Amino acid sequence: MWKIYVMLTLVMFMWGLNLPMLKYLLEFVGPVTMTSLRISTAGVAVFIILSAMKIIRLPRRSEWIYIIPGMLLNVVAHHYFLNAGLTMTSGTNAALILGTGPFLTAVFSSLLIRVFPSKLQWLGVLLGLIGVSSVVLAGGGMSGISQGDVFIFLSIATQVLSFLIVSKAAATLDPRLLTAYMLLIGGSTLFVISLFxxxxxxxxxxxxxxxxxxxFGLSALFGTAISHLLYNYSVGQAGPTKAAIFMNLNTLVALLGSALFLGEVITIRHFLGLILIVTGVLFGSGAAEDLWKMRRTRKGAGERNVDGVV
Structure with missing residues (x-):
């Protein structure tokens, strides 16, 4: 499971840095046109990667039930609202709204697929929200709800719903292959929408x-192709709630990326937010519980060895 945690942390760094890259790309090309070609490029890249891994196959008829809704939510709706929203709201507002992903995942998982987070995981979700809020407020806070803010919220809500589909599809369809089909078909769908x-x-x-x-190449390859490949695989392994907890790191990395590339100032509140976010990730993902169980197991084994010697 620790390999999955490391994988999710890497994905959050790629997604976080992808936000300022998208803001840059949108200065030159319209949001739907730009993202349709970026997503299509990412889809081709994923198919090339999976071909080298020899796991390409045609989906069964029953698996299209997951591919089509997953594509409409995870690719078409999420990226349409995300890129359109970024042209109408600030990166600070977008970062805070995207930080609600773990909370929405926990709620939707409880309501729709009856997967209930533990008390410690709910505590992690709460700490993560507080940490995200403190980081964003350090940058000036929300400047009023706009249409762009609504679009960003719709983007994270549709993405979270798609994670539940991915977790269900993982029973028969490799999430990495699911990602490839969703990106390629979704990118083509966005391109048709952009023509209108x-x-x-x-x-x-x-x-x-x-x-x-x-x-554009960095965003397509790392910010979308490889990151979605790894994240959807992790959802299939760890479940949507545990995987989504790591999205709190996304907000922090996005703001650090903005500071690095756009010259924004980092304050002490950013570091305090980092502590809360990391603590939230440890609790919410179950990593803290895993460490505690490992410690108790080793302690129990040590006590049995001592008894055996005596």
């Missing part, structure tokens, strides 16, 4: 600077 919502926007790609293509 942003006609002629493809021409904007001919006027972007070389740096755009570097950031």
């Amino acid at each position: 919502t942003e006609p002629g926007e493809l021409a904007a790609f001919g006027q972007v600077p070389p740096t755009f293509w570097l950031i």
Whole structure:
């Protein structure tokens, strides 16, 4: 399980750094057009990776029940609302709203698939929310609810619902293969939508600077392809609630990335938020419980060895 925890932490760093990259890309190309090509590129990359791993196969008819809804929620709705929202709200507001992901996952899991987090996990969710709030408020706080804020909330809500589908699909379909189909079909669907919502926007790609293509490639490969591949695999292994707890780290990394690339100031409240977020992740993910059980097991084994010697 510790390999999954490390994998999820790595994913959160990629997702966190992807937020300022998206803000940069959206300065040059419309949100739907840009994200449709970025997601399609990521889908092709995932298929190449899985082909090398020799796990490509056609889905069974029953598995399309998971692929289509998962694609509509995880790719089309999530990325449409995320990219459109980022053009209408601040990165600070977006970071705070995205930080509600673990709480929404815990609630939806309880209501829809009857998976109830433990008291310690609920404590982790609460600590994570407090930590996320303190980090964002250190940057000036919410500046009033806007349409962009609503879009960001819809993006995280649809993504959380898709994680529940991924956890169900993992029973028969490799989550990594599910990711590949969702990205490729979802990217194509977004492209069709962009033709109606942003006609002629493809021409904007001919006027972007070389740096755009570097950031575009990094965002598509790491911020979407590899990160979604690893995250959906982790959801299948650890379950949606435990995996989602790590999303608290996403907010912190996003703000650190903004400070690094956009010159925002880091304060003591950011470090206090970091402590709360990491504590929340340890409790909410079950890592603290795993450490406690391992310690008790070793202690019990030590006591039995002593008794045996005596």
